[in-house]
Structure formats: structure tokens, C-alpha cells
Amino acid sequence: MFYSPLLSLTLGLYVSLPATATTITLYATHYSTSRIHTLSLTHSSSAGYSLSETSSLDTCGTYPSWVTFDAATRTLYCSDEYGDGKVNGSLTALRADGEGVLTELAVTGKVPGGGVHNVLFGEGGFLAVAHYAGSALSTYALPLQENADSLQVFEFELSTPGTNPDRQEAPHPHQTILDPTGKFVLVPDLGADLIRVFAVDESNGGLSACPSFNYTLGGGPRHGVFWTEENALKIRGRVSSAQTILYVVGELNNEVEAFAISYPAKGCLAFRQIDTEVPYPEDLPEGASLGEIRLADNNVYVSVRMDAAFDGDDSLAHLRRNRNGTLAFEETTSSYGVLPRTFAINKAGDLVAVGNQLSSNVAIVTRDPATGALGEVVADLQVGVPGEPNTLEGLSSIVWDE
Numbered sequence: 376m377f378y379s380p381l382l383s384l385t386l387g388l389y390v391s392l393p394a395t396a397t398t399i400t401l402y403a404t405h406y407s408t409s410r411i412h413t414l415s416l417t418h419s420s421s422a423g424y425s426l427s428e429t430s431s432l433d434t435c436g437t438y439p440s441w442v443t444f445d446a447a448t449r450t451l452y453c454s455d456e457y458g459d460g461k462v463n464g465s466l467t468a469l470r471a472d473g474e475g476v477l478t479e480l481a482v483t484g485k486v487p488g489g490g491v492h493n494v495l496f497g498e499g500g501f502l503a504v505a506h507y508a509g510s511a512l513s514t515y516a517l518p519l520q521e522n523a524d525s526l527q528v529f530e531f532e533l534s535t536p537g538t539n540p541d542r543q544e545a546p547h548p549h550q551t552i553l554d555p556t557g558k559f560v561l562v563p564d565l566g567a568d569l570i571r572v573f574a575v576d577e578s579n580g581g582l583s584a585c586p587s588f589n590y591t592l593g594g595g596p597r598h599g600v601f602w603t604e605e606n607a608l609k610i611r612g613r614v615s616s617a618q619t620i621l622y623v624v625g626e627l628n629n630e631v632e633a634f635a636i637s638y639p640a641k642g643c644l645a646f647r648q649i650d651t652e653v654p655y656p657e658d659l660p661e662g663a664s665l666g667e668i669r670l671a672d673n674n675v676y677v678s679v680r681m682d683a684a685f686d687g688d689d690s691l692a693h694l695r696r697n698r699n700g701t702l703a704f705e706e707t708t709s710s711y712g713v714l715p716r717t718f719a720i721n722k723a724g725d726l727v728a729v730g731n732q733l734s735s736n737v738a739i740v741t742r743d744p745a746t747g748a749l750g751e752v753v754a755d756l757q758v759g760v761p762g763e764p765n766t767l768e769g770l771s772s773i774v775w776d777e
Contacts, residue, residue, distance in 0.1 A: 395419065399721070400429075400475035400776035401728055402451060403737055404439035406767045408759040411435060411442060411453060413475040416726075416739060416754060426739055426754035432477045436465035436484075441492045441772045444471075445499060451477065451774075452495075452502055452519070456767060458488020459508040460530075466490065466504060468519040475776060481519040487511040487528060492598075494551040496560055501526070501580040503560050503573075505548035512548055512562055512571070514582060527582055529573075537568055538593030539627050549596070549626075554636070555603045555619060559585070559644055563596035565626055570596060572643055585643030588634075591651075595627030600670045601636075602696065620700040621646070622675055624668045629659045631668065631677060633700055650701040654692035655679065663689075671720050674747030675702060676727075678715035681764075685709035691718065691729065691740075691749060708749045711738035714764075717772045726753075730773035735761045737773055 396419040403412045412431040418424045435442075436455025443452045451469045458464040464487065468480040489508025495517075496503055502515045512529040537543025547566030554561060560582060562571040572585040590596045602620045619636040633650035654665065654677045663682035668675065679690040690707040697703060710718075712731025719728050724744040730737055736757045741750035762769025 396422075400471075401737070402442055402444065402471075402475070402774050402776065403730060403758050403770055404435065404442050404453060404772045405735070405759040406438045406440070406456070406769055406771050407735075407762060409433060409435070409437060409439060410759070411439060411451070411469070411477060412758050413477065414737060414756065414758070415475070424739060424754040426737065426756040428756065428758065429474070430476050432469070432479070434469065434477070434479055435467045438767045439771060440490060442774055443493050443495060443502075444774045444776060445495060446777060447499060448518075450480070450518070452493055454490030454493050454504055455486070456489055456491055456507070460488065460510060462488050464488045464490045464506070464509070466493075466502075466515065466519065468517075471776065481521045481523065483515070483519065483521070483523045485522065485524050487513055487530075491548075492550045494553050494560070496553050496557065496575055497577065497580040498557070503551040503582070505551045505562055507547045507549055507565075510546040510548070510566070512551070512573070514580065516580065526580065529582070529584065531564065531567065531571075533567055537566060539595065542566065542595060542627060543568070550598045552599055552601070554644065555601050556638070561599065561621075563590075563599055563623060565595040565597055568592055568594055568596065570599070570623065570646070574643060588646040590623070591625065591628060591630070591632065593627055594625035594630065594632070596623050597626040597665070598668050599623035600668050600675070602670055602700070620649075622668060622670065622702070624665045624677055626664050626666070629653060629655075629663070629665050631665070631675070631694070631702060633702060635700060649699070652694065652702040652704065654694055654704060655707065656704070666715060667717050669718060669720055671724050671742070672744070672747065676718070676720075676749075678710060678718055678729075679707065680714045680716070683713075688712055689715055689731070691715065691727075693747060693749060695747070705747075708740075709752075711740065711752045711755060712736045714762075714769070716770070719773055719775055721775050722777045728773050728775065730770045732769040732771065733762045733764065735759050735769045737770070
């Protein structure tokens with residue numbers, strides 16, 4: 376067969392082209408540095424993965440604790456854990472350019488103290504913030520304006536300390552969760568052993584309190600995540616009860632509890648407990664506790680802090696979701712650091728970014744989308760300085776720019 380010299384030259388050039396590299400941006404908050412750090416994860420078939428810090432910005436108050444990324448507007452919302460019921464924290468909105476470089480858009484110090492988590496609601500027009508030390512929930516209209524007042528502040532009280540008086544001397548909201556319908560904001564309250572529920576007024580973003588759900592006494596609900604079938608049958612615009620499950624991590628009793636959620640035709644949602652699972656081969660070691668919970672497909676993952684099960688490094692637990700919504704423990708794998716406060720799964724479902732607070736490193740771990748199994752670390756980077764136990768130090772949150 377005849378090949379022209381031009382074709383041979385073209386083929387030769389094609390074969391010698393280098394492998395194409397892809398780059399993904401992540402953002403990490405850090406208590407000790409009072410900064411948001413922009414990280415770049417690069418991958419090529421020839422060189423594998425590499426993780427580096429490309430920029431950082433001194434922002435988000437004294438103790439940046441949590442950052443939410445709004446991909447539609449390329450805006451980050453960062454909560455500051457400084458303060459308590461008497462001293463305010465702050466809330467900061469930042470713009471991210473195409474390279475992940477951040478610019479402050481607005482800061483408000485008119486925020487209850489101890490902000491530990493925030494979530495977008497009302498189709499991205501509003502933000503709800505959980506305040507751990509401030510025993511409160513606050514909401515803000517978006518885009519956030521400089522020195523903006525909150526739309527609403529719900530302050531919570533306890534008449535007497537809870538089952539664990541050292542940790543439950545006051546209400547301690549730890550997360551804000553938007554339900555799958557977008558009609559309710561839920562707040563796990565570690566101090567009060569409650570899942571607080573608020574209905575969303577879609578006309579103005581206002582929240583109204585629904586009856587709270589009583590969590591297991593002494594359980595200390597910290598974080599939760601919803602599961603629902605992507606193609607679930609909709610009834611009056613709401614997901615049917617058989618297809619909506621809420622999984623909640625109890626930080627104090629080290630259990631994951633599962634609740635079937637139902638949506639009455641009128642009024643607020645209802646809970647029915649269907650399972651309790653310890654996400655570990657046996658009881659957790661003394662001093663260990665559960666932290667973050669994430670879900671991908673039919674797999675639930677929970678971070679296990681301070682178990683030192685992998686040559687001093689802590690664990691991530693993998694649980695399999697059964698058809699009836701209950702959970703079955705699969706295995707634990709390394710978090711590749713100490714005290715995995717936070718972790719996030721990318722949209723493709725093939726990578727997990729683990730934020731280890733005390734070792735202050737971000738570990739990128741592979742995930743098999745078919746089986747849900749977590750694999751080896753493919754990139755690792757220390758961000759800022761390591762922290763000390765029981766302090767607001769070290770890495771505090773991680774999020775993908777997706």
C-alpha cells in the first residue's frame with residue numbers, strides 16, 4: 376500500500392504529541408491561616424496526578440470554617456466560626472475567576488457567632504448558616520451586600536443540659552441541609568439532640584419553623600445527607616416517602632441513623648427511623664468520633680476521626696445502601712492524615728478530596744464508581760500549618776470547583 380510522505384509526516388507528528396493534561400480547582404479553608412487556599416489538581420496519562428497550591432487569600436474572618444461554592448455564579452460563601460452568642464462572627468462572599476483566584480465581593484459582620492456550615496436555598500437566592508457556638512440559624516439574601524443584615528435569625532435554648540452535659544450544655548446547630556424538594560431546610564443540632572426543620576416560603580425566602588424531630592438522646596447529630604432516586608415518582612412536586620432517606624451521623628454516640636422521610640399533602644415533613652449502624656468493624660476506639668458524611672449512588676461514606684487505624688492515620692468508612700434504605704458496613708480505608716474533618720466527592724465520582732484537620736493535608740483518593748470502593752492516594756498536599764487537638768486550628772473544609 377502506498378503512503379504519501381505528507382501522510383507519514385502527519386502520522387509521525389500525531390504519535391509524538393504529548394498526553395493532554397487536565398486541571399481541576401479545589402478550595403480549602405484553614406482555621407490557623409485565616410485564609411482560603413486555591414489548589415490545582417493536574418492529571419495526565421503519562422505523569423499521573425499532582426496537587427499544588429496556586430494562590431490564597433486572607434479572608435473570611437478569624438476562623439474560616441466552611442465554604443460553599445455556587446458554580447452558577449462562581450461565588451464562594453465562607454462562614455467564620457469566631458464568636459459566640461455575645462460576639463459576632465462574619466460571612467464573606469468571594470468571586471472565583473477561571474483560574475480560581477479569589478476576590479472579596481462583600482463581608483458582613485452582622486452574623487451570630489460560631490458559623491460552622493452554610494447552604495444555598497431558594498434556587499440559589501438565599502443562604503442559611505448554622506451557628507454552633509451562637510446556638511442559632513441565620514439567613515441572608517443573595518447576592519450578599521456589604522454589611523448586610525440577616526433576613527432572619529432563629530435563636531435556640533435548652534432548659535437543662537443534655538445527656539452529655541460537657542457537649543450538650545446548649546444547642547449546637549452543626550449543619551444546614553436542603554431537602555431534595557428544595558422546600559425545607561434541616562438543621563442537625565448536636566447540643567439539643569434534634570433535627571430542626573424549617574419550611575421555605577418560595578415567594579420571599581422566608582423560613583418558618585416546623586416541629587423538630589427528636590434524635591436519639593445523647594447521639595449528638597452532626598451532619599446528614601439525603602438519598603433519593605434520580606427518577607423518583609413525583610407527587611404534587613414532592614418526592615414520595617418510599618424514595619427519600621435521610622442519613623445522619625451522631626458525633627457523640629458514633630452511629631449513623633437512617634430515616635424514611637414522608638411528605639404529607641399539607642404541612643411539614645415527617646420522619647420514621649429505619650436503621651442504626653456503627654460504621655466500623657466493631658465499636659470505635661476510645662477517643663475516636665465520627666465527622667463528615669457523604670453519599671454517591673448507593674454508597675455512604677463517613678469520616679472516622681482520631682482512630683489512628685492506618686499507621687497513625689485515621690479512617691474513612693464505606694457503607695452500602697440496601698434497597699430498603701438500611702445500611703451495611705463494607706470496609707474502612709485510610710484518610711491519609713489525622714482528623715478527617717471534611718471530605719468531598721467529585722461529580723465524576725472517581726476521586727475523593729479528604730481534608731485532614733490536624734495534619735492539615737488534602738489527600739486525593741481514587742474511587743471506583745462501579746463498586747464504590749475507595750482506593751489509594753494519588754496526590755497529597757499539606758496546606759498551611761498542622762493543628763492541635765481540641766482547638767480551632769488546621770484545615771477546616773474542602774470543596775471542588777465544579
